[in-house]
Amino acid sequence: MPLHLIPAKTNFDFLGKRIPALVLSTIINVLSLVAVFVVGLNFGIDFKGGVAVEVKAKQGAADLAELRHVLDGLGLGEVTLQEFGSGGEVLVRVQRQEGGPECVAIAARLLSKSLGPEFKLAAASQGAGLALTLPRGIDDGTRKRISDATGLSEAQLPRTGSGVQRIDISADQRAEWCQQVAILAVKDALADKYDFRRTESVGPKVGSELLQTGIIAMLATLLAIAAYVWFRFEWQFGVGALIALLHDVVSTVGVFVLFQLDFSLTALAALLTIAGYSINDTVVVFDRVRENLRRYKRLALVDILNVSINETLSRTIMTSSTVFVACVALALFGGPVLHSFAIGMLWGVIVGTYSSIWIACAGLVYMNLRPERMRGEDKPAKTEVAGR
Amino acid sequence: MLHFRRWQTWSILVVCLLSILLALPNTLPANVLAWLPAWYQKARIHLGLDLRGGAHFLLEVDIESVFRQKAEGLIDQARAELRKANIQIGVARPQGTGVIVPLRDPADLSRALEILRGLDSSLQAEAVGDREIKLAPSEVEVRRREQQIIDQSIEVLRRRVDPTGTTEPTIQRQGSNRILLQVPGIDDPQDLKNRINKTAKLAFHMVNEDFQPGQSMPSNSERLPYVDQRGTAENPQIVVLRRVIVGGEDLTDAQATFDQQTHRPIISFAFTTAGGRAFCTATGQNVGKRLAIVLDEGPQYGGRKVISAPVVQGSICGGHGIITGSFTTKETNELALLLRSGALPATLTVIEERSVGADLGADAIRAGTIAALIGAALVAVFMIAIYGFFGVLSVVAVAFNVVMIFAVMSALQASLTLPGIAGIVLTIGMAVDANVLIYERIREEKAAGRTALSALAAGFERAMSAIIDANVTTLIAGLLLFGFGSGPIRGFAVTLSVGLITTLFTAVLLTRLMVSEWYRRARPAQLNI
Numbered sequence: 001m002p003l004h005l006i007p008a009k010t011n012f013d014f015l016g017k018r019i020p021a022l023v024l025s026t027i028i029n030v031l032s033l034v035a036v037f038v039v040g041l042n043f044g045i046d047f048k049g050g051v052a053v054e055v056k057a058k059q060g061a062a063d064l065a066e067l068r069h070v071l072d073g074l075g076l077g078e079v080t081l082q083e084f085g086s087g088g089e090v091l092v093r094v095q096r097q098e099g100g101p102e103c104v105a106i107a108a109r110l111l112s113k114s115l116g117p118e119f120k121l122a123a124a125s126q127g128a129g130l131a132l133t134l135p136r137g138i139d140d141g142t143r144k145r146i147s148d149a150t151g152l153s154e155a156q157l158p159r160t161g162s163g164v165q166r167i168d169i170s171a172d173q174r175a176e177w178c179q180q181v182a183i184l185a186v187k188d189a190l191a192d193k194y195d196f197r198r199t200e201s202v203g204p205k206v207g208s209e210l211l212q213t214g215i216i217a218m219l220a221t222l223l224a225i226a227a228y229v230w231f232r233f234e235w236q237f238g239v240g241a242l243i244a245l246l247h248d249v250v251s252t253v254g255v256f257v258l259f260q261l262d263f264s265l266t267a268l269a270a271l272l273t274i275a276g277y278s279i280n281d282t283v284v285v286f287d288r289v290r291e292n293l294r295r296y297k298r299l300a301l302v303d304i305l306n307v308s309i310n311e312t313l314s315r316t317i318m319t320s321s322t323v324f325v326a327c328v329a330l331a332l333f334g335g336p337v338l339h340s341f342a343i344g345m346l347w348g349v350i351v352g353t354y355s356s357i358w359i360a361c362a363g364l365v366y367m368n369l370r371p372e373r374m375r376g377e378d379k380p381a382k383t384e385v386a387g388r
Numbered sequence: 389m390l391h392f393r394r395w396q397t398w399s400i401l402v403v404c405l406l407s408i409l410l411a412l413p414n415t416l417p418a419n420v421l422a423w424l425p426a427w428y429q430k431a432r433i434h435l436g437l438d439l440r441g442g443a444h445f446l447l448e449v450d451i452e453s454v455f456r457q458k459a460e461g462l463i464d465q466a467r468a469e470l471r472k473a474n475i476q477i478g479v480a481r482p483q484g485t486g487v488i489v490p491l492r493d494p495a496d497l498s499r500a501l502e503i504l505r506g507l508d509s510s511l512q513a514e515a516v517g518d519r520e521i522k523l524a525p526s527e528v529e530v531r532r533r534e535q536q537i538i539d540q541s542i543e544v545l546r547r548r549v550d551p552t553g554t555t556e557p558t559i560q561r562q563g564s565n566r567i568l569l570q571v572p573g574i575d576d577p578q579d580l581k582n583r584i585n586k587t588a589k590l591a592f593h594m595v596n597e598d599f600q601p602g603q604s605m606p607s608n609s610e611r612l613p614y615v616d617q618r619g620t621a622e623n624p625q626i627v628v629l630r631r632v633i634v635g636g637e638d639l640t641d642a643q644a645t646f647d648q649q650t651h652r653p654i655i656s657f658a659f660t661t662a663g664g665r666a667f668c669t670a671t672g673q674n675v676g677k678r679l680a681i682v683l684d685e686g687p688q689y690g691g692r693k694v695i696s697a698p699v700v701q702g703s704i705c706g707g708h709g710i711i712t713g714s715f716t717t718k719e720t721n722e723l724a725l726l727l728r729s730g731a732l733p734a735t736l737t738v739i740e741e742r743s744v745g746a747d748l749g750a751d752a753i754r755a756g757t758i759a760a761l762i763g764a765a766l767v768a769v770f771m772i773a774i775y776g777f778f779g780v781l782s783v784v785a786v787a788f789n790v791v792m793i794f795a796v797m798s799a800l801q802a803s804l805t806l807p808g809i810a811g812i813v814l815t816i817g818m819a820v821d822a823n824v825l826i827y828e829r830i831r832e833e834k835a836a837g838r839t840a841l842s843a844l845a846a847g848f849e850r851a852m853s854a855i856i857d858a859n860v861t862t863l864i865a866g867l868l869l870f871g872f873g874s875g876p877i878r879g880f881a882v883t884l885s886v887g888l889i890t891t892l893f894t895a896v897l898l899t900r901l902m903v904s905e906w907y908r909r910a911r912p913a914q915l916n917i
Contacts (some may be wrong), residue, residue: 003774009835147582154582155735173450180581183741187578197748199577203739206446217872224864232857266807269869269877273814273884276865280818280858284825287854299457315828318774319821322767326817329763330670330810335755337438338810346816 006317010310014357015302015365020360025247032254039257040217044264045200047214049096049207054198055190064090067190074185075102084336091324091336092190096204099175104130107150107181110188114149115142121150128171134162146181151180162207176203214268221272222246225279229286237286240363241279244355248278248348255347270341274348277323281316282356288312289321289361301369304364320353390845390904400901403893404788410795435572436805436879441746442572443580447736449541449565451534454734455485458525462511466504466523470731475500486512486524494519515569533606534564537733537891542567544732548583567736577743584736590636590727594670595630595678596699611680614694614825626694628680633670638663642727644720647712653720655711657727664707672703681727696723756809763792763813771841775827776915781902782823785894789819792890793883802886805879821858822895825851831917840915848900855896863888 045052055062067090071079078095079143097103101123110123120133122299132146138158147154158165169177179201187196202210222245230238256263288308296304327349331342392400413421413432415780421429437444459482466489470477478490491635497515504513504521510529516522525533538561549557549571558570596609605611605627611836614626642657659667671679679701684692698711711723742750772779793812797804830847838846863885870881 073389130516148578151581153584153735155732173735173737176448176739179741180738184578195745197745199741199743201738203737204450206740217868220872221865221868224868225861228861228864229857265873265877267608269807269873269880270871272691272865273880276862276884277818279861279865282819283857283861287857291850311832312828313864314831315821315824318828319818319823322770322820322824323814323817325766325770326763326813328814329766330759333755333759333762334810334813335752335759335806337752337806338756338759341807 004110004314006314009308010313012310012313013306014146014309014332015306015362017363018358018362025251025359028251028254029247032250032257035254035257041253041257041263042260043211044262044267045093045096045202045207046265047207047211047263049179049202049204051094051097051179051186051195052200053092053094053183054199055090055092055194056197057090057194059193060088062088062090064195067092067350070189071186074189075106076185079104079388089336090194092186096202096207097175097178097182098204099128099171099178103174103178103181107152110181110184111146113188115145115313119146119283124166127168128174129169130167131172132158132165134165148182151177151184172205176205179203192236208264212266218249218268218271218275221275222249225275229279229283233286233290234369236364236367236369237290237360239367240360241282241286243363244282244360245275245278247359248274248351251351252344252348256340256344261343261344264340265345266337266341270344270348271332273345274352275306277345277348277357278352281319281352284315284361285309285312285356285361289364305364309357309361316353316356318333320349324349390841390900390907391849392463392901392904397901400897404898406706407788407792407795410798411791413617414794414798431798431801432612433794434801434803435749435753436803436808437570437572437749438744438806439749439756439804440572441575441744441749443574443577443743444741445569445577445581445584445738446562447545447567447569448739449538450735450737451537451565454533454537455525455530456482459485459487462523463489465507469507473499473503475503483522484523484524485530488516489521489523491519491521497521501552538565538567539724539732541736545569545584545736549580566739572663573746575745575789577741581738581741585588590639591682591684592633592635592667592670593680593682594633594674595680596627596629597677599627612680612692612694613683614697626680626697628682628694634659634663634667635680638666639727642724644717644724647710650655652712653715653717654713654721655715655724657709657724659707659709661707664705667707667709668703668705671700671709672705673701675699677703728878752806756806760813760816764816767816767820771823775823775917777906778823778827778830778903781899781906782827782895783822784902785823785899786815786819787817788898789887789890789894790816790895793886796890797882798884800882802882803879804883807877808879808883811880811883811887815884815891817889818862819887819895822851822855822891823899825854825858826895826899827917830915834915834917839909840912843915844903848896848903852896855892859892 054252057063062083064083067081068079071081071092071094076094076097080093082091082093083089084091093120104123106323111119111121114346117134118133118135122131122133123129124131130152134142138161141153143157146157148151152167156167156169158167183199183201190196222242225245226238226242229241248269252271256267277379285308288311292299292311294306296307299307324346327342327345330338331346334342412430413424413428416424418500425661463480463482466480466487467477470489475496476492478492480489482488483752489500489504491497497519499519501513501515504511504523507513507523510525510914511523512526513521513523542559542561545559546557546566549555549559549569555571555573558568560568562568567585571580596606599606599609608631609627609629611625611627614624638660640658640660640663642655643657645654646652647654678697680694681696682692684693696711698713701712764786765850768779768783771782775782790812793815796802826847829851830843833843833846833850835838866881866885866888870878870885
């Protein structure tokens with residue numbers, strides 16, 4: 001005989017607890033918003049710009065203390081290290097490079113190290129350009145070696161001549177180039193002991209664009225879903241769904257702030273998926289509410305909502321459980337890239353299920369969905385009706 | 389509701405069979421695949437860069453600087469023309485894509501405007517205030533040049549990134565001034581970056597027509613490979629004189645166009661003044677001989693090669709010339725592009741880079757597969773524990789769902805990424821939702837006292853609206869994710885969206901078919917659900 005997770009027929013008074021639930025949710029959401037502005041999200045390089053290099057020790061475990069010492073000495077600004085796996089794998093993250101004089105100095109050091117101290121690189125006296133000192137006439141081989149060492153492209157290097165040569169680049173180009181310098185500096189410092197498994201670099205320009213697109217995608221998704229629900233149900237359902245979705249998204253962002261999880265493009269995907277999952281759950285309950293509104297013409301709205309939630313409760317718990325275990329598998333075995341996505345989803349499953357009941361349905365109570373029945377609101381749920 | 393017509397049953401079975409066939413090439417071992425037709429072998433899911441290893445670059449093309457350079461040329465041109473008409477101008481300055489020309493005397497304004505307007509049809513001149521004229525390429529001209537610069541950059545990139553035509557890079561324009569470059573399976577992104585921005589050289593030499601095969605190579609000549617665009621060169625090698633007549637840096641333009649009289653496709657080209665003079669002398673002395681156009685893209689591309697060797701018909705003076713021949717339009721376009729592709733038209737700046745080593749990709753595949761299998765197993769155990777026999781049916785349906793996702797992705801030639809695998813895992817979790825909705829409804833109907841058949845039928849029927857609404861809303865999120873996302877995230881959106889659609893098939897039709905067949909044979913009086 002198959003198991004029943006919960007009794008076949010339940011009769012919980014979910015909406016009787018709506019006031020404490022709404023208070024709790026409001027507190028969580030307000031705290032989340034405050035946290036976003038006060039503490040801030042731990043933006044990954046996708047949105048903030050910067051460099052991430054995943055390295056693996058050629059032998060044995062990674063020596064984090066040594067890594068930190070070496071990398072801090074490079075003068076690249078803030079460097080964070082994150083160890084994962086067991087095989088000496090470390091994710092090195094370097095803050096976004098602003099294209100200041102430090103970066104030129106680093107490039108100059110790399111140049112001298114590779115081609116000899118008589119090769120020099122400095123910031124030009126005016127503008128964002130660079131001044132390259134060549135001890136002798138340049139040839140194709142030298143041009144390639146300079147390019148390899150500094151990340152400047154061969155096309156940017158002088159074709160002929162020696163002595164001090166000016167390289168014209170704009171301030172924007174210099175900032176983007178400095179990202180490349182940061183990668184070269186990290187690789188140069190670690191190449192002896194580490195293999196490079198993954199390199200990511202997001203320039204200042206792309207980072208802010210990705211964040212902008214992300215926010216637009218988020219809003220567009222929420223509105224499109226709400227519009228669909230409005231189209232399929234009544235406007236009150238659309239508004240209820242929208243509030244529930246906002247609740248889920250905001251509180252998930254709060255979780256990312258709380259645990260300082262890496263907020264990357266993958267995390268954004270998790271947010272959108274949570275929105276998709278949450279609405280999935282909400283729509284199932286709404287569908288039953290719609291059905292019961294037609295069936296029980298005399299029942300108070302709160303009672304109809306309670307009956308609907310109870311009737312769909314075993315399905316809600318069952319589906320949440322299957323999605324939850326699938327996400328647990330992802331979180332435990334999916335590797336580092338999917339980790340923050342899976343953690344976000346685990347929270348999303350819980351909050352999405354919660355919000356379908358206490359935000360979306362509770363919201364319906366306050367929106368005059370069935371005004372003539374509102375007076376019955378304060379009566380206790382009628383059990384005999386649910387058993388019909 | 390449970391009854392299926394025969395054609396319906398068959399359609400469902402055919403779809404299932406097709407899915408298996410489409411998904412199969414992805415799992416067959418290589419030695420079995422080798423026996424199958426090529427098109428079938430190829431119908432496999434592409435692995436994304438994060439699984440396969442490779443590099444992704446977003447490059448910004450510095451179009452502005454090209455316009456700035458052109459603007460400087462415009463200033464000289466304007467000054468010269470106006471001087472002829474005795475109009476004095478002040479210090480002109482570049483602005484946007486054009487230049488601002490200040491006049492010393494405002495009285496000259498209308499006359500100056502007239503002269504400047506007659507300069508070139510692609511230019512626009514308009515008065516700014518009472519003594520300044522803005523001279524700039526027209527909107528159409530700006531768009532045309534932007535397109536040309538991007539096309540040319542893409543062509544140069546393709547030749548540099550994929551000289552052998554085997555690495556299957558993705559190179560496409562993004563937005564107004566960006567190029568997306570994705571190269572699978574490379575280990576050293578640094579090397580690729582260096583290759584992208586290196587300079588190639590173009591030079592014009594005369595062919596040594598006196599050279600006889602078998603003769604020893606004279607010191608003033610050299611043998612170069614002849615890589616004809618059409619691949620029809622009779623002799624794959626050609627002997628050219630070492631002396632460079634004109635270098636590619638003196639070539640200012642090359643365009644595919646048509647002969648005014650014969651209307652045949654030709655290529656017109658233009659030189660700088662110095663280049664034009666040198667070219668005039670050399671062609672005058674070498675009428676009837678062939679002129680070799682030599683491209684040098686560095687040692688990794690096989691060094692220098694002759695890309696075209698037209699016969700000189702007469703002395704070419706005045707800085708302009710044409711290359712005629714029995715070309716098709718496509719060929720003249722390609723050759724013009726090649727002539728221009730001596731160097732990148734503008735600097736490319738890497739503004740986003742993501743590269744993954746092949747071994748990390750392999751690790752990611754392993755991790756993703758393990759997570760997917762464990763996730764699927766947990767969900768299966770759960771479903772069977774709760775719904776017994778019906779749980780088994782839903783597990784079959786979900787297994788088919790995964791097969792169908794693979795089939796659809798193979799057919800679409802979509803890329804599977806690591807987040808894409810996450811999408812499949814999530815689909816496994818969510819796909820059973822449709823089954824859960826149906827089964828829970830059946831339980832309810834059964835509890836309400838319906839007979840087995842009527843509970844089954846009602847369960848399927850009444851769960852439908854919830855299933856459709858739930859899947860469509862999630863699909864909205866998936867499609868928007870696809871629209872706004874990039875790279876790996878798109879991979880996630882693809883598997884999630886495809887999974888939602890296949891779920892409708894497997895949960896609603898396939899499960900229903902299985903239940904209906906089971907009912908027809910077992911005829912149970914009681915539903916054990």
